[in-house]
Amino acid sequence: MTKPGSTVRGAALLLLAAALAAPALAGPVTPVDESERPSKDVREADFQGFRVAVLPAGATKAQRAAARDADWSRLELLLTHHQFTENEKTRWTEDFVTAYQENPGLEPGMAYRLEWSLAPGPMRKSLEKIGRSPWVTSPPKTAARGPRPVAPKGEPGKAGIEWMLIPGGSYMMGSGREDADERPPHLVTVKSFEMAKTEVTNKQYRECVTDGACTPPKTGRCSEKFLGDDQPVVCVNLAQAEAFSKWAGGRVPTEAEWQYAARSLGKEQRYPWGNEDATCDRVVMEDGFGDLHTGCGRDATWPVCSKPLGNTDQGLCDMAGNAWEFVEDSYHDSYVGAPSDGSAWVDPKAPYVVLCGGSWRNDPVYLQAGTRGNWQPDRQDDYHGFRPMRPVP
Numbered sequence: 001m002t003k004p005g006s007t008v009r010g011a012a013l014l015l016l017a018a019a020l021a022a023p024a025l026a027g028p029v030t031p032v033d034e035s036e037r038p039s040k041d042v043r044e045a046d047f048q049g050f051r052v053a054v055l056p057a058g059a060t061k062a063q064r065a066a067a068r069d070a071d072w073s074r075l076e077l078l079l080t081h082h083q084f085t086e087n088e089k090t091r092w093t094e095d096f097v098t099a100y101q102e103n104p105g106l107e108p109g110m111a112y113r114l115e116w117s118l119a120p121g122p123m124r125k126s127l128e129k130i131g132r133s134p135w136v137t138s139p140p141k142t143a144a145r146g147p148r149p150v151a152p153k154g155e156p157g158k159a160g161i162e163w164m165l166i167p168g169g170s171y172m173m174g175s176g177r178e179d180a181d182e183r184p185p186h187l188v189t190v191k192s193f194e195m196a197k198t199e200v201t202n203k204q205y206r207e208c209v210t211d212g213a214c215t216p217p218k219t220g221r222c223s224e225k226f227l228g229d230d231q232p233v234v235c236v237n238l239a240q241a242e243a244f245s246k247w248a249g250g251r252v253p254t255e256a257e258w259q260y261a262a263r264s265l266g267k268e269q270r271y272p273w274g275n276e277d278a279t280c281d282r283v284v285m286e287d288g289f290g291d292l293h294t295g296c297g298r299d300a301t302w303p304v305c306s307k308p309l310g311n312t313d314q315g316l317c318d319m320a321g322n323a324w325e326f327v328e329d330s331y332h333d334s335y336v337g338a339p340s341d342g343s344a345w346v347d348p349k350a351p352y353v354v355l356c357g358g359s360w361r362n363d364p365v366y367l368q369a370g371t372r373g374n375w376q377p378d379r380q381d382d383y384h385g386f387r388p389m390r391p392v393p
Contacts, residue, residue, distance in 0.1 A: 055067055061103060061104045062104075064100070064103055064104045065104040068099075068100045068104060068106075071096060071099075071100075072096070072110055075092055075093070075096055078092065086117075089117045090117055090118060090119070092117075093114050093117040093118055094118070094123065096114070097114060097123055097126075097127065101126070105130075106127070106130055108130055110224075111127040111128075111130035114127055158207065158208075158247065158248045158249065159200075159203075159204035159205075159207045159208065159248060160204065161196050161197075161200075161204065161248055161388070162196065162197040162198070163194040163195070163196060163197070163390065164194060164195055164196070164197050164314050164315055164316055165192070165194055165314070165392070166192065166193050166194065166195050166257075166260070166261050166265070166314060166389075167192050167265065168189070168190050168191045168192035168193070169189070169190065169260070169265055169266060170187060170188065170189040170190075170266070171187075171188060171190075171260055171263070171265070171266020171267075172185045172186065172187060172188075172266070172268070173185065173186055173187075173188040173256055173259055173260075173266075173335070173338075173370075174186060174335050174370060175368075175370040177370070179371075179372075180333060180334055181331075181332070181333050181334055181335075181372050181374075182335070182370050182371070182372060183334060183335060184334070184335055184336065185335075186335055186338060186340065187340060188256045188260070188338075188339075188340050188341070188342055189340065189341060189342060190256055190257050190260050190341075190342035191342065191391070191392070192392040193253075193257060193389050193390065193391050193392055194250075194389060194390050194391075194392060195253065195257075195261050195316060195387065195388075195389045196248075196250075196387040196388050196389070197305070197315060197316055197317055198232075198304035198305055198317050198318065198387065199232035199233075199304050199317075199318050199322060199323055199325065199385045199386065199387045200232065200233050200241075200244060200385065200386060200387055200388070201229065201230050201231065201232060201233060201304055202227055202228065202229055202230075202231055202232075202233045203229040203230065204233070205217070205233040205236070205244060208243070208244045208247045208248075211247065213243060213244070213246075213247040214240060214243050214244050214247065215240060215243070217233060217234065217235035217236045217240070217380060218235040218236075218380035221235045221380060221381065221382060222234055222235040222382050223382075225298075225299070225300040226300055226301055226382055228303060230303035230304055231300075231301045231302065231303055231304070232301050232304055232318070232322055232323045232385040233385055234301065234323050234381070234382045234383060234384055234385050235380045235381065235382055235384070236380055236384065236385065236386070237326075237377060237378045237379060237380050237384075238252070238326045238353055238377040238378070239377070239378070240380075241326045241386035241388075244386075244388065245386070245388035245389075248388050248390075249390055250388040250389050250390030250391075251328070251388065251389065251390070252326055252327060252328050252386060252388060252389075253327055253328065253387075253388070253389040254327060254328050254329060254342060254343060254344040254345075255327045255328070255329040255344070255345070255354050255356065255372075256339075256342040256343070257327075257342055257389060258325065258327050258356050258357075259356065259369055259370065260342070261312065261314070261316060261319065262312065262316075262319040262320070262356065262357065262369040263312075263369045263370075264312045264313040264314065265313070265314070269369070270368045270369065270370075271283075271310070271320055271367065271368060271369060272310060272311065272312040272316065272319040272320050272369060273309065273310050273311065273312070277364065278320065278321075278364035278367045280296035280297075280307075281307070281309055282307050282309045282310035282320075283307055283310045283318075283320045283321035283322075283367060284296055284298075284301065284302045284306065284307060284318070284321040284322040284359075284360045285320075285321045285358070285359075285360065285362060285363065285364065285367060286360070286361055286362055286363050287363075294360060294361050295360035295361070296360075298360070299360075300360060300382075301322050301323055301359075301360050301382075301383075301385075302322060302360070304317055304318055304322070305317035305318065307321075318357075319357055319369070320357055320358055320367040320368075320369070321357065321358050321359060321360060321362070321367055322357075322359060322360055322385070323357075323359050323360070323383055323384060323385030323386075324355040324356065324357055324358060324359045324373055324375075324383055324384050324385065325355060325356050325357050325385055325386050325387060326353065326354075326355055326377075326384065326385075326386045327344075327353070327354050327355070327356055328344035328346065328353075329344050329345045329346060329353065329354045330345060330346050330347040330348075330350035330352070330353055330354070331350060331352035331353055331354050331372070331374035332345065332347070332350070351376065352374040352375060352376060352377075353374070353375065353376075353377045354372055354373065354374060355372075355373035355374070355375055355384065356369075356371070356372065356373070357369075357371075358371060358373075359383035359384075360383060361383050
């Protein structure tokens with residue numbers, strides 16, 4: 001399994017484009033035939049499709065704010081889809097800013113997202129004054145109170161990470177499936193360790209950025225729908241995952257450690273919860289065709305631990321789905337020659353590293369605990385996250 005982001009997307013674009021083209025205050029949008037592509041008229045729809053066009057001349061600021069929010073909910077989705085050209089996105093953005101920047105004004109999150117659809121110029125500069133990336137924080141003030149206290153062992157540490165004990169043991173790593181990179185199954189022994197209960201969240205990662213120990217995720221790649229405080233941080237690479245883990249008092253897990261934890265201490269099972277089928281009751285995943293089905297209908301990540309039925313026996317959340325997770329290991333096309341002591345198998349010359357667990361964009365095949373994704377270590381995508389571990393003395 002070598003393509004962490006593979007999925008078929010786009011079925012809902014027709015509904016979105018139709019919503020853009022028809023004034024929303026005139027009544028509900030009639031569903032369109034999803035087998036048809038967006039028409040030229042729809043794709044070239046001008047700003048009269050937004051609610052502002054049907055507002056009365058003397059609309060109050062509250063009415064304009066309601067129209068702005070409704071238009072934003074549609075525009076934000078359209079800006080994330082590759083089927084529309086950059087020229088179209090730029091035109092829609094310019095019209096939205098022109099309509100709402102003065103009255104009732106733009107929210108900082110809107111302005112920040114819209115910057116990336118505009119070329120450098122006066123309009124983009126005006127948005128930069130309104131919107132600040134949630135990752136850009138003020139430098140910490142110098143205080144005379146001495147160093148920050150260090151959390152005692154056994155208590156939640158930095159950023160409130162909840163550490164879960166994973167008792168050590170031996171297990172058969174890999175599988176006998178037809179995928180060559182999961183073979184041969186081999187005996188591995190791992191020492192006891194603690195692992196973060198959840199994938200690192202945006203809120204937790206921001207604390208590391210504020211401390212100056214982490215760099216912000218890739219701007220412009222992740223839209224507003226990925227930036228909730230309790231959603232997993234994505235659009236980070238392996239180096240950023242390593243920096244956070246070190247700051248939190250741990251490190252990125254090895255592939256052997258990760259798979260041992262994902263299989264509830266190495267049990268012979270397909271998924272973290274057992275062998276029952278992967279569904280949206282247990283995991284944030286793609287459960288059908290198109291954008292209406294990716295992320296179980298959200299077309300994005302969910303807040304961590306939203307699917308407790310999918311937890312491991314030890315209580316780890318989202319070890320399948322939501323976001324792929326970086327591990328330390330370089331990618332090898334089989335387990336021939338892999339270490340048996342749970343350590344990382346690293347080749348400095350290898351072009352790819354291993355990712356585990358699947359994401360909101362993947363179907364059940366990619367969500368099995370033994371599935372191995374491979375990706376460039378410096379890539380930052382909206383389906384790549386991580387969680388740290390720390391050794392037990």
